[in-house]
Amino acid sequence: QVRLVESGGGSVQAGGSLRLSCAASGYTYSPNCMGWFRQSPGKEREGVAAIYTGGDTEPYYYDSVKGRFTISQDNATNTVYLQMNSLKPEDTAMYYCAAEVGYGGHLACTRGFVSTKFRYWAQGTQVTVSS
Numbered sequence: 001q002v003r004l005v006e007s008g009g010g011s012v013q014a015g016g017s018l019r020l021s022c023a024a025s026g027y028t029y030s031p032n033c034m035g036w037f038r039q040s041p042g043k044e045r046e047g048v049a050a051i052y053t054g055g056d057t058e059p060y061y062y063d064s065v066k067g068r069f070t071i072s073q074d075n076a077t078n079t080v081y082l083q084m085n086s087l088k089p090e091d092t093a094m095y096y097c098a099a100e101v102g103y104g105g106h107l108a109c110t111r112g113f114v115s116t117k118f119r120y121w122a123q124g125t126q127v128t129v130s131s
Contacts, residue, residue, distance in 0.1 A: 002027040002120040006097050009125030012087055016129070020082040022097030022122055027078075033105035034073065034080040035060070037115055038093035038127075045115045048095070049082060052109035060113050064090070087129045097122040 003026040008019050024031050035050030049071040050060040059071050070083045080097065098118035100108040108117035 002031055002099050002101065004097050004099055004120055004122035006095075006122040006125045009095060009127050011128040011130065014088055014129055014131050016087050017083070017085045018087065018127060019084065020095055020097070020125060020127075022080045022082075022099075024078040024080075024099055024120075027101065029101045030078055031099035031101050031105060031120070033100045033109035033118075035098055035109070035113060035118075036071070036080075036082050037096045037098060038091075039096070040093040043093075045096070047113040047115070050109050050113045051080060052105070054106055054109070057110055060109070084127070087127075089129050089131045091127060092129050093127060094124045095127050096124045 004022055006022050008021050032054035033052050036048040037045045038048050039045040048062050051071045051073050068086045073080045099120040100118050
């Protein structure tokens with residue numbers, strides 16, 4: 001089992017910044033793929049960003065957040081961060097941290113970043129961007 005605890009959501013005006021954190025604990029094997037998804041009412045959950053620690057793979061970013069969001073990881077504490085700058089109203093959503101381990105993590109981070117490949121999820125944190 002992997003326990004994920006998120007923090008850092010909130011409300012901000014367009015152009016502002018927020019940083020989300022997700023700390024992993026309770027695992028036997030350290031997650032090697034961690035990322036963020038988001039979901040707004042009436043829409044499907046979409047992958048925002050992911051980071052893979054099992055090899056030399058560039059972080060993944062959803063097209064609409066490239067250049068504005070940055071994902072990073074503190075390996076010492078197994079905490080992943082999502083720095084969100086230049087926020088737009090369309091970024092408003094519930095944001096979920098997800099993690100996988102082992103070969104599943106390799107697939108999740110390198111063979112298409114989709115929610116169905118992740119078994120471990122945080123509780124979600126709301127991000128609201130007003131215009």
